[in-house]
Amino acid sequence: VGVVTARTFGAAGIIAVGSELLTPARRDTNSLFITEQLNAIGIDVVVKLIIGDDRAELAHAIKSVLARVDVLVLCGGLGPTEDDVTREVAAGVLGRELREQTDITGAIRSRFAERGMSMPEINRRQAMVPDGAAVLPNPNGTAPGLWIETDGRVVVLLPGPPRELEPMMRAVVATRLTGRVTGQPILRRLIRVTGRSESHVEDAIRPLYAVWRDGEVPIAATILAALGQIELHLSARAHDGVTASAMLDRAVAQVCALLGEDVYSTDGRTMEEVVGGLLADRAWHIGVAESCTGGLITSRLTDVTGSSRYVDYGIISYSNSAKTELLDVSPALIAEHGAVSEPVALAMAKGVLARSPTNVGIGVTGIAGPGGGTPDKPVGTVAIAVVIGDRIRSRTARFMGERTQVKFQASQAALDMLRRMIVAL
Amino acid sequence: VGVVTARTFGAAGIIAVGSELLTPARRDTNSLFITEQLNAIGIDVVVKLIIGDDRAELAHAIKSVLARVDVLVLCGGLGPTEDDVTREVAAGVLGRELREQTDITGAIRSRFAERGMSMPEINRRQAMVPDGAAVLPNPNGTAPGLWIETDGRVVVLLPGPPRELEPMMRAVVATRLTGRVTGQPILRRLIRVTGRSESHVEDAIRPLYAVWRDGEVPIAATILAALGQIELHLSARAHDGVTASAMLDRAVAQVCALLGEDVYSTDGRTMEEVVGGLLADRAWHIGVAESCTGGLITSRLTDVTGSSRYVDYGIISYSNSAKTELLDVSPALIAEHGAVSEPVALAMAKGVLARSPTNVGIGVTGIAGPGGGTPDKPVGTVAIAVVIGDRIRSRTARFMGERTQVKFQASQAALDMLRRMIVAL
Numbered sequence: 082v083g084v085v086t087a088r089t090f091g092a093a094g095i096i097a098v099g100s101e102l103l104t105p106a107r108r109d110t111n112s113l114f115i116t117e118q119l120n121a122i123g124i125d126v127v128v129k130l131i132i133g134d135d136r137a138e139l140a141h142a143i144k145s146v147l148a149r150v151d152v153l154v155l156c157g158g159l160g161p162t163e164d165d166v167t168r169e170v171a172a173g174v175l176g177r178e179l180r181e182q183t184d185i186t187g188a189i190r191s192r193f194a195e196r197g198m199s200m201p202e203i204n205r206r207q208a209m210v211p212d213g214a215a216v217l218p219n220p221n222g223t224a225p226g227l228w229i230e231t232d233g234r235v236v237v238l239l240p241g242p243p244r245e246l247e248p249m250m251r252a253v254v255a256t257r258l259t260g261r262v263t264g265q266p267i268l269r270r271l272i273r274v275t276g277r278s279e280s281h282v283e284d285a286i287r288p289l290y291a292v293w294r295d296g297e298v299p300i301a302a303t304i305l306a307a308l309g310q311i312e313l314h315l316s317a318r319a320h321d322g323v324t325a326s327a328m329l330d331r332a333v334a335q336v337c338a339l340l341g342e343d344v345y346s347t348d349g350r351t352m353e354e355v356v357g358g359l360l361a362d363r364a365w366h367i368g369v370a371e372s373c374t375g376g377l378i379t380s381r382l383t384d385v386t387g388s389s390r391y392v393d394y395g396i397i398s399y400s401n402s403a404k405t406e407l408l409d410v411s412p413a414l415i416a417e418h419g420a421v422s423e424p425v426a427l428a429m430a431k432g433v434l435a436r437s438p439t440n441v442g443i444g445v446t447g448i449a450g451p452g453g454g455t456p457d458k459p460v461g462t463v464a465i466a467v468v469i470g471d472r473i474r475s476r477t478a479r480f481m482g483e484r485t486q487v488k489f490q491a492s493q494a495a496l497d498m499l500r501r502m503i504v505a506l
Numbered sequence: 507v508g509v510v511t512a513r514t515f516g517a518a519g520i521i522a523v524g525s526e527l528l529t530p531a532r533r534d535t536n537s538l539f540i541t542e543q544l545n546a547i548g549i550d551v552v553v554k555l556i557i558g559d560d561r562a563e564l565a566h567a568i569k570s571v572l573a574r575v576d577v578l579v580l581c582g583g584l585g586p587t588e589d590d591v592t593r594e595v596a597a598g599v600l601g602r603e604l605r606e607q608t609d610i611t612g613a614i615r616s617r618f619a620e621r622g623m624s625m626p627e628i629n630r631r632q633a634m635v636p637d638g639a640a641v642l643p644n645p646n647g648t649a650p651g652l653w654i655e656t657d658g659r660v661v662v663l664l665p666g667p668p669r670e671l672e673p674m675m676r677a678v679v680a681t682r683l684t685g686r687v688t689g690q691p692i693l694r695r696l697i698r699v700t701g702r703s704e705s706h707v708e709d710a711i712r713p714l715y716a717v718w719r720d721g722e723v724p725i726a727a728t729i730l731a732a733l734g735q736i737e738l739h740l741s742a743r744a745h746d747g748v749t750a751s752a753m754l755d756r757a758v759a760q761v762c763a764l765l766g767e768d769v770y771s772t773d774g775r776t777m778e779e780v781v782g783g784l785l786a787d788r789a790w791h792i793g794v795a796e797s798c799t800g801g802l803i804t805s806r807l808t809d810v811t812g813s814s815r816y817v818d819y820g821i822i823s824y825s826n827s828a829k830t831e832l833l834d835v836s837p838a839l840i841a842e843h844g845a846v847s848e849p850v851a852l853a854m855a856k857g858v859l860a861r862s863p864t865n866v867g868i869g870v871t872g873i874a875g876p877g878g879g880t881p882d883k884p885v886g887t888v889a890i891a892v893v894i895g896d897r898i899r900s901r902t903a904r905f906m907g908e909r910t911q912v913k914f915q916a917s918q919a920a921l922d923m924l925r926r927m928i929v930a931l
Contacts, residue, residue, distance in 0.1 A: 105542035109533075128558075132553055138553065375805045376820055379800050380799070380801035380913070382800070393824055393825050394821070395822035397820035407819060437828070452812070
């Protein structure tokens with residue numbers, strides 16, 4: 082089952098096969114998972130390629146990528162139909178005969194039988210195995226994967242559906258690739274930041290770059306601007322995972338010391354998870370009064386497992402009359418300051434608090450656009466108020482982008498304001 | 507400015523350049539936009555490739571792809587830093603000298619001056635133009651694009667940020683590519699379906715496949731399962747866009763005749779847009795009472811521009827006491843049927859209607875998971891009720907997947923129930 086050579090692996094390529102992946106509607110996501118798995122054991126992905134169900138193009142792609150990598154992962158195109166060409170093309174390029182392996186046919190037949198169906202004869206194509214290949218079991222589908230060693234390189238064939246591919250890729254990494262790697266595992270940390278622009282984050286942490294570069298284990302940093310936050314990605318590679326991990330932890334601490342409360346997460350948690358954790362720790366309950374965010378804040382809070390411990394209720398008061406009827410915001414206050422104003426946001430937050438024994442109230446009102454802006458209050462203007470007991474904070478922000486982008490940024494800013502108030506208490 | 511040959515174009519390749527695109531955290535999205543633009547004028551994308559900021563790998567990739575396509579679009583790597591190698595590598599592969607074009611340097615200098623900054627000297631790299639290349643203006647950034655013709659093929663270099671790339675790609679298609687295409691434009695239609703599985707949709711429309719294949723303009727169909735809906739993608743290619751469009755319209759009508767009200771959109775609109783349109787047409791107002799969806803239904807409704815015409819308010823009653831206090835759901839009813847039950851969902855919908863002169867009320871209560879399930883009501887069980895005046899409908903559904911997936915499917919089912927009630931009136 083494959084000639085095991087002494088060669089070890091450092092560089093990988095990924096080829097995603099499927100004509101649908103070359104249309105505007107579909108994107109390859111498997112390669113991100115595969116990359117994560119390979120990086121974790123020290124294999125770098127140096128090229129990713131997406132190709133249609135075309136024998137000639139695929140053959141060329143396999144040859145071209147295989148010449149430049151140690152490990153080639155092909156995903157997709159292992160189904161039973163004529164469109165599924167990966168198995169045959171890979172065998173052809175590698176000069177292997179395909180033979181039906183009857184135990185696989187039997188297993189596929191049993192899978193169909195379990196569902197009261199007989200196996201279509203075309204599915205026998207999935208039992209074809211190239212000479213010298215090892216079969217990778219697929220617990221979640223009919224198409225087995227294949228592991229083919231060739232001239233000290235490895236070609237791995239996996240089915241396209243993520244729920245079939247992912248456990249198979251994990252197994253390949255755990256059983257066949259680990260221990261044969263030249264590269265050093267890549268460890269990563271993700272630091273999430275609010276309240277600063279990308280360039281402000283960069284300016285602040287620039288003094289650390291030289292420290293990180295010249296450290297015992299060098300650390301690389303990438304800053305990415307995402308909606309409503311900045312992400313700082315740190316990575317280090319070392320055979321000594323303990324040292325690398327300690328160096329990364331030190332780097333995270335250095336960033337936190339420089340950026341202070343602007344760092345809201347260093348462990349991958351989202352804003353709603355962080356805020357939820359702060360509320361749960363204190364056994365507090367939150368009520369949110371939303372206008373322009375339309376329920377998004379409470380929806381984000383309730384995306385978190387266990388959020389029923391701290392989310393009681395929310396009021397979405399989209400119209401002015403709803404603000405008055407549901408939250409007791411006085412029409413005079415709206416007339417005086419306008420519906421999009423800090424006094425109204427504050428009245429909304431207090432209105433939601435008045436309804437039940439809730440500790441934390443949030444009020445958000447703004448102009449999501451594209452209509453409704455004025456010279457004084459352009460589209461994207463959002464007033465936010467947070468009330469915790471007798472502590473009150475409010476601000477007016479202006480967000481750029483489309484309607485859903487304004488909504489998201491407003492929800493992020495409101496949750497962030499609450500976070501900062503709690504940690505400052 | 508480029509030797510214009512008589513050659514026309516049918517096949518394209520896309521190379522996205524950037525080491526960050528080879529990490530697990532980032533995916534290439536530009537290629538979807540570029541594909542859409544090229545397809546619309548009849549150019550097929552036959553390969554997409556993602557490569558790091560590595561001169562040797564990029565040079566190999568450009569040579570390899572260029573040998574197989576008429577048009578090669580490179581995106582990314584046109585910035586001013588040493589990491590940005592696309593311009594130099596492309597010029598090298600094509601054997602062109604790079605020369606600074608001083609009018610570009612001047613324009614970049616002016617861009618900096620407008621912001622009160624002086625141009626770093628390193629930015630002069632962005633003014634380097636290969637011999638014989640045409641410069642593609644970049645209205646949103648400092649890096650101009652490049653158009654290089656070589657042996658009857660074209661290489662297009664575009665900057666990576668989408669807001670810079672997209673207008674430049676549109677301009678390339680409109681001014682330089684259109685009229686030089688051998689292929690036939692691809693026209694597409696997207697039909698969105700609820701209430702049927704992928705295989706049920708396939709079974710229903712299978713008789714149409716032969717009709718479409720043998721028609722004057724053949725039509726290709728792809729069925730994709732998405733969360734809470736099935737998508738049917740139809741495409742046709744023809745030089746005669748009028749005929750192709752008519753054939754596609756006929757195919758859409760054939761699908762609608764077979765699937766009836768299960769088709770909710772044939773024009774790209776989302777469920778929330780379709781439901782919003784139905785409400786706006788009737789000048790109706792909606793109020794939603796949400797438990798397990800946590801505000802997601804109202805948030806989706808308010809993602810739609812102009813939704814303030816029909817969204818008045820929403821109540822998120824996450825706890826039992828909130829259901830009673832805010833929606834007058836009797837504790838006895840909850841005790842008798844459980845919080846997740848059709849009677850409670852109905853009482854929530856009626857409770858939201860009772861608060862204001864709203865025409866349409868929705869109540870949703872369920873178990874989003876991962877905790878809270880019972881043998882009788884497992885995780886994913888959701889009760890939905892819709893009230894329109896004196897018309898009432900309720901159902902209990904069971905959704906699979908994680909918490910956020912259950913939430914989305916519940917929101918989709920509730921909006922879909924309302925849609926079906928309105929169109930059946």
